[in-house]
Amino acid sequence: MVPRFLGSLVVAAAATAALTALSSAAAADGGLQVHPGMEIRQGSTVCTLGFVDPVARIAYSAGHCRGNGTVTDRDGRFIGVVATARDNTPDGTVVRTDQVISDYETIALAPDVTVSTVLPGGRNLVVDPIAQLVVGQPICHFGVVTGETCGAVERVNNGWFTMNNGVVSQKGDSGGPVYTLGPGGTAVMMGLFNSTWGQLPAAVSWQATGQQLRADTGATLLNAAATP
Structure with missing residues (x-):
């Protein structure tokens, strides 16, 4: 077992029909861009956006960030609404290493926001369907x-999976992208940041998130369209 350092809120998922009505807020701002690694807010909760699918116009973050309702940027500008979410992160002090953890939410993006797959540091965040964790x-x-x-x-x-040797995280980094450095200055998506257990930052793998998403909704994650 691994002791847990940061707390996590277990929430239920629910789709919302507010996207069209609220998109006028994004239109009024004009030029609002959504990208991985940006700060997002759901009520009083601050998290990090993990991945953006530019084809489906769906963004991903951690389910424990809230799991329902509207999503804004740090300035309160509307970017979308949570469509689906799941979080079974244990609420105690330890987690078994054989325990299954699911922690994701999908955000249906407002039609008037622009979409980018580039991280704040300039790397293009892509998906490689055959990438394996070793x-x-x-x-x-990356966390805000x-x-x-x-x-x-x-x-x-x-x-x-857990990480060491320099990876750190604080409250607000939840949902952020976890990646390896790929060819041509790209970053290959490997997971969504979950929590810190003891001294070990942990993330739910991108592959496991895709499997859970298919089980929950029948949808699939972006793959070949963003393969390096």
Whole structure:
């Protein structure tokens, strides 16, 4: 078992029909761009956007960020609404390494926001369907509080993994992208940041998130359209 350091709120998912009515707020702002690694707010909760699918116009973050309702940027500008979410992050002090953890939400983006797949540091965040997690491989995480930190995969568990050797995180980084550095200056998506267990930052793998999304909705994650 691994002791848990940061708390997590377990929430239920519900779709909302408010997207069209609220999109006028985005239209009024004009030029609002949604991209991975940006700060998002759901009520009083601050999180990090993990991934943006420019084809389906769906964004991803952690389900424990709230799991329902409207989503804004740091300035309160409307970017979309939560469509689906799941979070079974244990609410205690420890987690078994064989325990399955699901923690994601999908955000239906407002029609008037522009979409980018570029991280704040300039790397294009892409998906490689055959990318595999391996203990010891280099890994990076971007959060709105800690920025980009890099280290290595410490252990691969049941759909989630822990990191060490330089990866750090603070409250507000939840949902942020976890990635390896790919060819041509790209970043290859590997997971969504979940929490910190003991001294080990942890993320739910992108592959496991895709499997859970298919089970919940029948939808699939972006793959070949953003493959490096």
